Amino acid sequence: MKKNEFPARFIVFEGLDGAGKSTQAKLLHDYFRDERGMKAHYTSEPTPSLIGGIIQSQIRKDWKSSNECLQLLFSADRLYHIEKEIIPLLEKGIHVICDRYFLSTAAYGDDMEWLLELNKKALFPDIVFLLNISPKESMRRIYSNRTGGVHLFEKEETLSRVQGNYKILAERFSDFVVSIEAERSIEEIAKDIQKIAEQRL
Numbered sequence: 001m002k003k004n005e006f007p008a009r010f011i012v013f014e015g016l017d018g019a020g021k022s023t024q025a026k027l028l029h030d031y032f033r034d035e036r037g038m039k040a041h042y043t044s045e046p047t048p049s050l051i052g053g054i055i056q057s058q059i060r061k062d063w064k065s066s067n068e069c070l071q072l073l074f075s076a077d078r079l080y081h082i083e084k085e086i087i088p089l090l091e092k093g094i095h096v097i098c099d100r101y102f103l104s105t106a107a108y109g110d111d112m113e114w115l116l117e118l119n120k121k122a123l124f125p126d127i128v129f130l131l132n133i134s135p136k137e138s139m140r141r142i143y144s145n146r147t148g149g150v151h152l153f154e155k156e157e158t159l160s161r162v163q164g165n166y167k168i169l170a171e172r173f174s175d176f177v178v179s180i181e182a183e184r185s186i187e188e189i190a191k192d193i194q195k196i197a198e199q200r201l
């Protein structure tokens with residue numbers, strides 16, 4: 001993977017559905033912009049690109065392919081995201097805060113080594129905040145906030161497998177993965193994240 005040698009940081013949020021990724025990513029974005037006067041951009045995967053659209057169809061169950069095919073699409077969407085959005089912003093000195101990245105592919109897929117190999121042309125993030133919640137808490141947050149049916153990745157047994165994979169990945173990528181206990185208040189978590197992000201700017 002390529003190192004980030006651009007004049008801005010690339011910060012990623014990972015974790016199970018409902019872990020608080022989008023909440024915390026947006027809070028960090030607002031902190032950078034409003035309290036630190038820095039340029040920052042929030043983005044997420046899958047992207048709204050054509051490839052992201054196919055992925056969304058599968059998540060909505062309008063379209064069906066194997067998990068391997070789906071993870072290939074996520075990986076292709078990521079390379080497009082890096083090329084068209086992430087690198088152009090980093091080049092301009094704008095910090096990029098991304099909700100999900102290659103650890104999601106490696107954790108949700110069935111063959112971690114193949115998926116890591118497939119993502120080796122991706123850009124290394126400077127920090128990945130891995131928000132840890134139990135599969136039970138994930139289900140609770142998903143169902144207390146949604147009216148729809150079961151989404152693609154959200155069965156408790158799947159979440160347990162994914163959580164186990166995230167643990168393996170956190171050890172493997174310990175240079176940049178920071179595990180955060182995320183069954184706490186939104187404010188407490190945000191303060192810890194701000195402190196760690198500041199140290200690595």
Ligand code: ADP
Nearest residue numbers: 016017018019020021022023141145184185186
């Ligand atoms: P994700 O992006 O990881 O799926 P979200 O940030 O969308 O998670 O949060 C999912 C739901 O859980 C939202 O309704 C959000 O308000 C709630 N939530 C987020 N963080 C916390 C927290 N620390 N404690 C309780 N609920 C939370």
